[in-house]
Amino acid sequence: MGAKRGEYLLPVDTDASSEDRLAETAISGSEFNQVLQLLPARKLTVIFDACIDLWIYSAGDIASAKVGDMAENDWQRLADANLTGPFIATRHSLPLLAEDAHLIYLGAVSERLRPPGLAAYAAAKAGLEAFAEALAKEERKRRITVVRPGAVETALWEKVPMRLPKGAMSPQALAVKILDAHAAGHKGTLDL
Numbered sequence: 001m002g003a004k005r006g007e008y009l010l011p012v013d014t015d016a017s018s019e020d021r022l023a024e025t026a027i028s029g030s031e032f033n034q035v036l037q038l039l040p041a042r043k044l045t046v047i048f049d050a051c052i053d054l055w056i057y058s059a060g061d062i063a064s065a066k067v068g069d070m071a072e073n074d075w076q077r078l079a080d081a082n083l084t085g086p087f088i089a090t091r092h093s094l095p096l097l098a099e100d101a102h103l104i105y106l107g108a109v110s111e112r113l114r115p116p117g118l119a120a121y122a123a124a125k126a127g128l129e130a131f132a133e134a135l136a137k138e139e140r141k142r143r144i145t146v147v148r149p150g151a152v153e154t155a156l157w158e159k160v161p162m163r164l165p166k167g168a169m170s171p172q173a174l175a176v177k178i179l180d181a182h183a184a185g186h187k188g189t190l191d192l
């Protein structure tokens with residue numbers, strides 16, 4: 001079975017044993033859902049023919065601790081979620097992507113602001129931006145974008161000692177802005 005350009009949404013989960021969750025979140029149609037139910041996530045590469053046009057990495061994590069108080073495993077968890085994860089997901093996805101695919105990574109305003117207590121998060125997001133810039137030079141036919149949204153209403157705000165600012169964007173509003181930027185041909189960094 002070959003996917004046609006733009007035809008399917010492929011949800012990806014970091015838990016390789018979560019085929020049921022993948023099938024529940026796929027929105028492409030019953031035939032594709034049946035395939036997802038039958039195949040483990042790590043074997044999905046078999047059914048694709050370098051056809052994914054738009055690829056978005058939006059996973060991440062945050063924690064607030066001063067450098068002197070942060071445990072090494074907490075630092076590593078944030079680096080894994082915000083920097084190593086995008087590298088691994090990208091490396092494994094490149095063979096599945098269309099030659100002119102658009103890869104989008106969610107960065108953070110804190111990458112620019114670097115607030116106290118968020119050193120690990122800010123460092124990982126700054127690394128993500130450097131990674132994306134280098135990737136754009138390696139994958140010149142593909143568009144690479146790092147979206148740096150302002151405040152977005154997510155559960156991550158529960159992990160930091162700051163209040164969610166008034167006027168924070170909903171995840172749905174952010175998704176619409178990202179899709180608009182994709183349709184407009186944006187590449188590079190995008191401050192929203």
